[in-house]
Amino acid sequence: MSSPLLSVSGLTKRYRRGVKIIAAVDDVSFHIETGETLALAGPSGSGKSTIARLVLRLVEPDAGRIRFEGEDFLALGGAALRSRRARLQMVFQDPLAAFNPRATVARVLDDPLRVHGIASRQERPRRIAALLERVGLTPDLAPRAIHEISGGQRQRVAIARAIATKPSLIVFDEAVSALDLSVRGQILRLLLDLQREERIAYLFISHDLGVISAIAHRVVILDAGTIAESGNARAVIDAPQSAIGKALVAATPRLNRTRP
Amino acid sequence: MNPLRRFLRVPEARAGVVILAALLAMALSASLFFPGDPQAIAGPALLPPFKDWSLPLGTDRLGRDVLAELFHGARTSLAVGIAAAAAALVIGAIIGTLAGFAGGLIDELLMRTTDAFQTVPSFLLALAFVSVVGPSLGVVVAAIALGAWTGPARVARAEVLSIRERDFVAGARVTGMHPLEIAFREILPNALPPVLALSSVIVAAAILTEAALSFLGLGDPNRVTWGGMIAEGRAVLRTAPFLSIIPGIALVLTVLGVYLAGEGVVETTAVRRSLS
Ligand SMILES: Nc1ncnc2c1ncn2[C@@H]1O[C@H](COP(=O)(O)OP(=O)(O)OP(=O)(O)O)[C@@H](O)[C@H]1O
Ligand SMILES: [Mg+2]
Numbered sequence: 357m358s359s360p361l362l363s364v365s366g367l368t369k370r371y372r373r374g375v376k377i378i379a380a381v382d383d384v385s386f387h388i389e390t391g392e393t394l395a396l397a398g399p400s401g402s403g404k405s406t407i408a409r410l411v412l413r414l415v416e417p418d419a420g421r422i423r424f425e426g427e428d429f430l431a432l433g434g435a436a437l438r439s440r441r442a443r444l445q446m447v448f449q450d451p452l453a454a455f456n457p458r459a460t461v462a463r464v465l466d467d468p469l470r471v472h473g474i475a476s477r478q479e480r481p482r483r484i485a486a487l488l489e490r491v492g493l494t495p496d497l498a499p500r501a502i503h504e505i506s507g508g509q510r511q512r513v514a515i516a517r518a519i520a521t522k523p524s525l526i527v528f529d530e531a532v533s534a535l536d537l538s539v540r541g542q543i544l545r546l547l548l549d550l551q552r553e554e555r556i557a558y559l560f561i562s563h564d565l566g567v568i569s570a571i572a573h574r575v576v577i578l579d580a581g582t583i584a585e586s587g588n589a590r591a592v593i594d595a596p597q598s599a600i601g602k603a604l605v606a607a608t609p610r611l612n613r614t615r616p
Numbered sequence: 617m618n619p620l621r622r623f624l625r626v627p628e629a630r631a632g633v634v635i636l637a638a639l640l641a642m643a644l645s646a647s648l649f650f651p652g653d654p655q656a657i658a659g660p661a662l663l664p665p666f667k668d669w670s671l672p673l674g675t676d677r678l679g680r681d682v683l684a685e686l687f688h689g690a691r692t693s694l695a696v697g698i699a700a701a702a703a704a705l706v707i708g709a710i711i712g713t714l715a716g717f718a719g720g721l722i723d724e725l726l727m728r729t730t731d732a733f734q735t736v737p738s739f740l741l742a743l744a745f746v747s748v749v750g751p752s753l754g755v756v757v758a759a760i761a762l763g764a765w766t767g768p769a770r771v772a773r774a775e776v777l778s779i780r781e782r783d784f785v786a787g788a789r790v791t792g793m794h795p796l797e798i799a800f801r802e803i804l805p806n807a808l809p810p811v812l813a814l815s816s817v818i819v820a821a822a823i824l825t826e827a828a829l830s831f832l833g834l835g836d837p838n839r840v841t842w843g844g845m846i847a848e849g850r851a852v853l854r855t856a857p858f859l860s861i862i863p864g865i866a867l868v869l870t871v872l873g874v875y876l877a878g879e880g881v882v883e884t885t886a887v888r889r890s891l892s
Contacts, residue, residue: 412786412789414789414790438793438794441791441792442792444790446786446787448783448786453782453784454783454786454787455784456784456788456802456806457784457806458805458806467793468791468792471794472792517787517791521792
């Protein structure tokens with residue numbers, strides 16, 4: 357049998373708040389299979405973003421283990437970690453904050469291709485155009501500054517940046533929350549297409565169970581840093597067992613219970 | 617409206633630009649109008665200004681042309697002021713960025729060094745440096761930069777500390793960028809505006825420091841400097857005060873011009889910030 361793409365066990369991160377020490381993430385374990393979407397849901401402050409940052413090694417855990425693609429991901433450092441980052445990408449909530457304010461679309465997409473030596477300098481403009489087309493944008497957007505394009509376009513550029521290095525897992529932290537409804541639907545469809553074609557796994561963070569039911573296979577519901585319940589997304593949303601799960605379902609009025 | 621037009625609408629900026637343009641014209645045209653050695657004897661000694669129109673500002677104790685010296689002095693003042701300020705800004709930005717981005721021990725080490733440099737008055741530092749190494753243009757520039765980089769370093773560090781928490785830096789890490797590239801290509805350019813806002817003050821201070829060093833005889837002996845001219849005139853202050861007053865006025869106008877232009881830049885960017 358093969359091991360899962362990502363497995364997280366006993367993950368713990370504590371922060372000091374005044375004199376008290378609180379566990380933002382407390383003994384959390386889960387796994388993601390290749391090509392699968394796992395959603396993390398939970399109220400504000402339940403530790404979703406902290407888990408995303410831990411998985412991406414943007415912050416270091418106090419305890420726990422992370423295995424990714426068969427390797428001890430926490431044991432990596434320096435150049436080895438930087439090269440593995442090609443396989444594990446992230447899309448942030450605020451697409452404006454996620455890019456260097458001075459960057460152009462082309463530069464944003466050039467960076468991963470250059471850093472990981474994916475394409476030669478001459479070849480990169482063509483690759484950038486192909487990436488833009490892959491996420492439903494026109495290549496003439498390339499010379500534009502990041503702040504000159506719309507929020508929806510920006511989030512597509514963020515997705516293009518994430519898939520530039522052919523990752524096996526992308527973490528989305530509230531990546532569609534800032535978008536209006538019609539744009540959100542388009543982006544979710546794009547993500548489903550990408551997953552079907554490239555077999556990319558998603559760790560999809562959202563507090564919106566409507567979005568989660570549209571995209572996730574399984575869901576983990578967090579409460580104050582611990583896992584309240586987890587399971588098949590449809591099953592959990594149809595019949596939540598935990599108090600926090602029930603509250604989240606009740607707070608989502610028009611739950612679309614059909615998967616596209 | 618483009619930034620230059622907006623800049624030129626600020627009255628201070630316009631005054632500053634006029635003064636600096638005149639100064640720059642003087643510096644650039646010095647060898648055109650006054651070819652040859654400005655320190656060569658050009659006429660009778662101590663000729664007062666406006667007496668002989670071939671020597672409009674008169675001559676000094678040795679019979680050197682004061683106007684020629686003034687033009688060549690502008691060149692030294694500007695060159696030293698700009699070079700020293702540029703060096704101080706570059707050193708300060710690099711050290712501040714490294715300290716703010718690396719954090720921990722490196723930050724502690726760099727900032728204690730900055731403290732150490734800041735506690736010594738910068739003029740004393742320059743004085744000591746030049747007297748040990750010996751006066752030449754490069755040494756004077758280095759000596760002034762040595763006392764001026766701490767301000768830019770502090771400002772750059774503070775700016776970097778806030779920028780490094782932003783998502784786009786996390787994004788650059790996720791991309792797999794090398795930390796040095798993140799520090800100098802992603803963060804530093806965004807930290808620069810408040811650092812560059814210090815440049816006018818630093819240029820003005822550098823020009824004054826250079827003049828003071830020259831006044832004390834620690835300037836480059838092969839170049840005419842305004843500070844050196846003031847020192848020269850000191851011996852005949854009662855009989856020929858113009859020898860000290862003319863370069864003194866030039867110095868005051870220059871510092872004023874740099875300061876006003878700097879104010880204009882601050883004003884322009886402040887207006888832009890409040891508009892956006
Ligand atoms: N850098 C930090 N320093 C101190 N406390 C932190 C830090 N980051 C997160 N926390 C705390 O950890 C807890 C979890 O935060 P986290 O951002 O992971 O929540 P979240 O589930 O993403 O919430 P939201 O839905 O509002 O984004 C919160 O109580 C938060 O205050
Ligand atoms: Mg969050």
